[in-house]
Amino acid sequence: MSTMRTVRVEALREPLKICRVNIPEIGDDEALVRVTASGICRTDWHLWNGDWAWLGLKLPMPTTLGHEIGGVVEKVGSRVKGLTAGTRVSVPFNFACGCCPQCRKGSQNICDDASWPFMLEGSGGWSEYVRVPNASLNCVPLPESVTELDAAALGCRYMTAYRAVASRATVKGGEKVAIVGLGGVGLAAVEIAVALGAQVIGIDTREAQLKAAAKLGAVATLNSSGLTPEQAGEKVRALNNGTGVSASIDAVGVSNATLTALESLMKGGRMATVGLSSEEDKGLLTIPIDKLVFSEWSIAGSLGNPQPEYAKLLSMIDAGRLNPSQHVTEQVSLEDVQSVMDRMPKFDTNGYVIITKFD
Incomplete structure (x- = not known):
């Protein structure tokens, strides 16, 4: 298949649309990840409402939201190291460049050239596939005992x-x-x-x-x-x-x-x-x-989590000391995203709502 289903924002506070678009092409340092779990976060709701304009944040239109991503690597570019097709990963929302002064000292979460899934074409998590830039850094492989549902929870809130x-x-x-x-x-x-x-x-x-x-x-x-x-x-x-x-x-x-x-x-x-x-x-x-x-x-x-700190976090999950997926209260489909967003102003989406049905 050359196309995929995605949920798109075409205008602020306007109804979301389910569309079929081309599966993103990847560059030499990128990975294509098949999404198996993707969170619906209150941050997405704020972005859909146009909040944080005082920070200079302006969504490109159209765009696909979703920044809590767990999935499986489908293919990698020629310069990607440490990842192969079939690797299960969590994708942090803070895409880092890996070479700025902040990244070099291990603070990739405040990368000087950071990007976010909803700002890059083909990278929003409310889709069947996403492209991940600088994938050697921005895809975090999962231990065998850590599920892709855990991985979606790890993408932002946890x-x-x-x-x-x-x-x-x-x-x-x-x-x-x-x-x-x-x-x-x-x-x-x-x-x-x-x-x-x-x-x-x-x-x-x-x-x-x-x-x-x-x-x-x-x-x-x-x-x-x-x-x-x-x-x-x-x-x-x-x-x-x-x-x-x-x-x-x-x-x-x-x-x-x-x-x-x-x-x-x-x-x-x-x-x-x-x-x-x-x-x-x-x-x-x-x-x-x-x-x-x-x-x-x-x-x-405190913003997100730098990639080097995932090792200890994942080890605590692997050892059973932490259980991110216990916070998941609903598993929904792409068709349900709008209704979940509509419930957020009433604060009745307790726990993590995760998309696990994409087709």
């Missing part, structure tokens, strides 16, 4: 949580950690922090999400509905013998969540923030800078 918890907040065994926002990233962060030996306090406004955090091993939960960040911070202290937590994760990105994560910290505490802001904040938050100075709080941004 690996983002891993980076925030393990590397940016540097969570250690025995520490108390507050995780604010228990969506896809937040619940993954709970699981990962618990696996690293931390004691987690999960914070959200939805009881179902608090119960999910407890099931994943959180030692305490807090419903922050109606609370100011300062009040939520006091509640965290009440849950933790009168003191704040060593580390916190803001898994949302809106001002209330970010400030709640900050106010939950003890002196010398560390916060990692992974959520991108909404139309309300447009990327600008007011930080209590005097408190930050007097308490010596540290704030770290």
